[in-house]
Amino acid sequence: MVGARIAAPVAPVQALESRVEGIQIKTDPYAKSVKGTVYDVYGRPLSGADVKMVGDDIRAITNKSGEFTLPVDKEKVTLEVTSLGFASKNIEAKANQDVNVRLDESNSGLSEVVAVGYGKAKKKATTTAKEAAEEVNVGVPEMGWKAYNEYLTKNNKLLADGSKAVILSFKLSADAMPNDVKVVKSEGKAMDEEANRLLKNGGKWKFPTGKSNTLSISIKF
Known part of the structure; x- marks a missing residue:
């Protein structure tokens, strides 16, 4: 009669050290x-x-x-x-x-939006959109800011992530259209020309009577 087979003892496996002497593993603080x-x-x-x-x-x-x-x-x-x-x-x-x-639409943040004039700004604790426009010589697109921002987003052929911006200065003609457009901050010829096209095709502007009609606009790309 053959005896029962007995398994040979297995040598214990030693755990490998997770660190090598002289080497430190650094973790990324922004992981x-x-x-x-x-x-x-x-x-x-x-x-x-x-x-x-x-x-x-x-x-x-x-x-x-x-x-x-x-x-x-x-x-x-x-x-x-x-x-x-x-x-x-x-x-x-x-x-x-x-x-x-x-995000909610800004009711009194015209100075932080896209167009401001070169007048002296005053600040109040509470300022309406109309008061803000009068105080800092801010022009307003005739279609309104909401529609104008949508127009810029939909029609900007070179829009990427919004990290770049072309700043233009311009004046209003007798028919309230932007003219005498100049590049204040350039992002290269292609973006400068696209910003100019967007401004000129964006319709008429409203502006407080008796104020200087020199404005600037920042268009993101």
Whole structure:
């Protein structure tokens, strides 16, 4: 009779050291991130919105789908979200969390939107859109800021992530159309010409009577 087979003893496996002497493994302090999407009040994605971590100089610009990814070094951060023509918003976000941000249209932020004159600005605790226009010599597109920003976004053939901006100065002709356009801040010939085209095809402007009619406009790309 053959005896039962007995398995030979297995030598214990020694755990490998995870560190090599003299070598330190460094972890990336920004290995975490916050992802999200920025929308306007109607739920449409906002491209070119600026997302900044409060207390740090870390920021991201939303893409054409309104999406952003921001590296963070904390479990919880405060984000400041801003976009031309919209009121800024601060939100709390956790690391590795997806967030949705909806911005409201700015009621008194004409000076932070796209066109300002070269007059002296005054500041009040509460300022209406009309008062802001009169105080800083701000022109207003005849179609209104909301429609004008939509026009710029839809018709800008070179729009990328909104990280670049061409600044133009211009005057208003007798029929309230932009003319005598000059480049104040250039982003290259192609973008300068596209900004000029957008301004000239964007319709008439309204402007306070008796004010200097020299304006400037910043168009993002």
